[in-house]
Amino acid sequence: MILIRGGRVYDPAGDTDRPALRDVVIEGDTILSVSAPDEDGDAKRRVAAMATQGRAEVIDARDRLVVPGFVNAHYHSYDTLAKGLIEDAPFDLWALQTQPAFYGRRSREELRLRTLLGAMECLKAGITTVQDMCTLVPQDEDTLDVIADAYAEVGIRVVFALALRDLGDLDIAPFLPEIHDEAVRRAVTGAPRDAAEDLAFAESQIRRRPAAGLWHWGVSASGPQRSSNALLEGVATLSERHGLPIFTHVYETRAQVAKARRVYGPQGGSMIRHMAEVGILGPRTTMAHGVWIAPDEIAAIAASGASLAHNPLSNMKLKSGVAPIRALRSEGVNLGIGCDNCSCGDCQNMFQGMKMFCLLAGVADPEPTGVHAVHALEAATLGGARAVGLGEALGAVAPGRKADLSLVDLSGLAFTPLNSAVRQLVFSETGSGIDTVLVGGRVVVRDRRLTTVDEAAFRAELADIMPAFRRDFDGLRRTSDAAAPALREALRRLDEVDVGLERHLARR
DSSP states (O other): OEEEEEEEEOOTTSOSSSOOEEEEEEETTEEEEEEOTTSOHHHHHHHHHHHHTTSSEEEEOTTEEEEEOEEEEEEOOTTGGGTTSOOSOOHHHHHTTTOHHHHOOOOHHHHHHHHHHHHHHHHHTTEEEEEEEEOOSSOSHHHHHHHHHHHHHHTOEEEEEEEEOOOOSOTTGGGOOOOOOHHHHHHHHOOOOOHHHHHHHHHHHHHHSOOBTTEEEOEEESOGGGSOHHHHHHHHHHHHHHTOOEEEEESOSHHHHHHHHHHOGGGTTOHHHHHHHHTOOSTTEEEEEOTTOOHHHHHHHHHHTOEEEEOHHHHHHTTOOOOOHHHHHHTTOEEEEOOOOTTTSOOOOHHHHHHHHHHHHHHHOSSOOOOOHHHHHHIIIIIHHHHTTOTTTSSSSSTTSBOOEEEEETTSGGGSSOSOHHHHHHHTOOSTTEEEEEETTEEEEETTEESSSOHHHHHHHHHHHHHHHHHHHHHHHHHHHHHHHHHHHHHHHHHTSOOSOOOSOOOO
């Protein structure tokens, strides 16, 4: 058992500026009680007595804010080693340098270390759950096992989904000029896959490694426009059969909405109506990005009960535009926050995501938007938990919830003076104040250091594999550089297409 004593426990229904002092008792992986210091004395005395015998732990939480562990509602673990390597690249140029298919088979060491790296960064920033939409290359059991075992090693909660797609072309392909370089043409054309084979593999893995402890399953189609009806319907069937959440990318870029207008004619050019027709729009579905959603589609999403994972950092870095967060909130759509790829957000840091969640609303609307710090923190916790299918288990410091918690140091300058815990958490804190993190009742970060991984040994192992990764990355960069003129011309042509809405600021 664990007793977290005397911390300010965040309660969205209470005083969010100066949260009340509370004691939290944890038994196993679950919060047993949350009570005032002078209440529930028997349970606390029992934990204290057990602690003297080394059978329990008391954590002094004075000058600490206790918050639910953050939920990273949209993440890809496959490119953590590319952090800091790409800049000023629109989505389609970025994609040529990062997608797993272009790298081919990686060593088991690289698979383990890249998975550990992203998870370690998450944990040290207070993220206790990640939704990993992972593309396996090759798509085999050994690759999956190395990744799953790395997650278990570091001790983070993961909702894992194999990202499936069976249509190969880039979304921007119809706007490309003729490409004479064969290697570049292969890269932008892609290759189709067998939907039935991929669906069968996904289901076999769900059965082979059933959900347990910190390991949870989801199902995923990379994007409706990259998937045949057979694949989308198969994903819907898997979700229904196993009771699993569905994850997909929706309307991330202007190219994707232009493609929707072209290929979904019977549905009025709407990707959302197409998703409804094939059965993957519903309360189990979470859509990543949603930058280019039209107003009438927002209403349909709200009516379906689907969620949206907002990714403000990657949306900005890849020049995708500003998602209509105010409109989504107004319609009652459940929102989570994702940190997305390490190559297009460069960090797994929910503090940056929460701050941008609030501030980007001001870019789109000069009037007060009603998008406040409490809403950002909700999206990073309970909203994210709902988005990954764990809304009853995570997202609150309350009895019966899993003990996934972060303790934030209130003695730091970010909280001096302490005027509003929630606003200063969202607008002032950077993540450096996270000093203790628990996942499933286990302390995985103590005094700002991981308890599950030898960080010095990890850095040494990582240094050994990086030369090979950088060599392969440089090769992909050369292909991307060769493709850049054609892709820039495609973007120019795309800019002339009227898709019925705009998500970029007016250009000067």
